[in-house]
Amino acid sequence: MNWPVFELSAWLSSLASLTTAFMLGALIGFERQVRQRTAGLRTNTLVAVGAAVFVDLAVRFHALHGGSPGPLQVIAYVVSGIGFLGAGAIMKEGSNVFGLNTAATLWGSAAVGCCAGAKLFPEAILAALFVLASNTLLRPVVNRINRRPIQEESSEATYTVYVVCQRTRQAEVYEKMVGLLEESNYPIRAVDQHPFGNNDVEIEATLYATAVEAEELDGMMAILLQEAGVQQAFWNANSEE
Numbered sequence: 330m331n332w333p334v335f336e337l338s339a340w341l342s343s344l345a346s347l348t349t350a351f352m353l354g355a356l357i358g359f360e361r362q363v364r365q366r367t368a369g370l371r372t373n374t375l376v377a378v379g380a381a382v383f384v385d386l387a388v389r390f391h392a393l394h395g396g397s398p399g400p401l402q403v404i405a406y407v408v409s410g411i412g413f414l415g416a417g418a419i420m421k422e423g424s425n426v427f428g429l430n431t432a433a434t435l436w437g438s439a440a441v442g443c444c445a446g447a448k449l450f451p452e453a454i455l456a457a458l459f460v461l462a463s464n465t466l467l468r469p470v471v472n473r474i475n476r477r478p479i480q481e482e483s484s485e486a487t488y489t490v491y492v493v494c495q496r497t498r499q500a501e502v503y504e505k506m507v508g509l510l511e512e513s514n515y516p517i518r519a520v521d522q523h524p525f526g527n528n529d530v531e532i533e534a535t536l537y538a539t540a541v542e543a544e545e546l547d548g549m550m551a552i553l554l555q556e557a558g559v560q561q562a563f564w565n566a567n568s569e570e
Contacts, residue, residue, distance in 0.1 A: 342448065343385050350381035350445035353457035354438050360464055361434060368431045376414070376435050377442035380407050384446025404443050411439040434464060488515075488541050490534045490549075490564045498558030499530050505556055506534060509549045515541070529560060541566070 354377025355370060362369035387403035415432030437460035444453035490510070494502040499522065510517060516537045525531040546564050553562040 339389060343389070345450070346381050346385045346445045346448060347378055349450055349453055350377040350442040353441045353445065353453055354378060357434065357438050357441070357457055357460050357464075360461055361431070366431050366434075367428065368435055373434065373438040376411065376438040377445070380411075380439040380442025381446035383407055384443050386446075388447060400447060404447075407439055407443055408436075411436055430464070434460065437463075487567045488536045488546070488564060489567070490536070490546070491561070492532045492534075492553055492559060493525050493529055493561040494532070494556070495558035495560070496524075496528055496530045498556070499532070502553070502556055502559055503532055506532060506549075506553060509552060510534065510536070513545060513549070515546075 351374060354374040357377070358368075358370035358373030361373060383403050384400060384407065387400040391399050415435050437456065441453050441456045441460065444450075444456055490506065492502055492506055503520075503522070507517065507520075517534050518537045519535045521533040521535075522530055523533075550562040550564060553559055
């Protein structure tokens with residue numbers, strides 16, 4: 330059996346590809362991890378490195394033996410394979426679809442890895458910067474748009490306001506809560522009212538996914554707590570990715 334000859338230059342070239350993919354994938358994943366998304370630091374790093382390994386392997390194989398598969402064919406396989414991985418990050422709840430941004434970020438990490446594997450290092454850095462810009466610089470724009478009363482949801486968290494009050498004051502407290510939310514342009518998607526103990530009721534208002542200022546909502550809760558008959562008033566947020 331003839332063992333392949335170790336070529337230091339080729340090994341260093343592969344090392345450069347994988348190191349670039351690792352660093353850029355980790356950079357993208359760090360931003361996702363900070364925001365506590367489903368696909369965070371390790372997932373995006375592995376996607377970028379894995380894509381770089383396959384493309385680098387295709388480049389080396391094609392240089393040594395020629396023929397098929399060529400690097401472009403392998404890149405096409407990587408793109409289709411990442412589609413399956415991204416599909417696993419997408420969830421559907423009723424008419425709402427969550428996780429699309431996470432899936433798209435994984436796709437971007439794979440593109441960065443493909444560039445690194447093909448030795449296109451400046452392009453890999455450029456691709457990573459654009460993926461990061463999409464997830465960071467565009468966020469304030471999305472938040473500003475979503476603060477408007479709209480008829481559909483399009484952001485990354487669901488906010489729910491809870492108020493527990495005496496059953497005899499339910500109507501007044503409900504009107505007060507709705508009024509405060511509407512004044513601050515927080516459109517309500519659904520309201521659920523159900524018994525809470527023997528004499529109280531809990532009003533649960535789910536807001537359309539939008540940009541929320543924590544201090545603003547805290548101020549509303551403080552106002553509601555001053556209403557007669559209100560026992561508790563609080564809110565929480567659930568990630569949709």
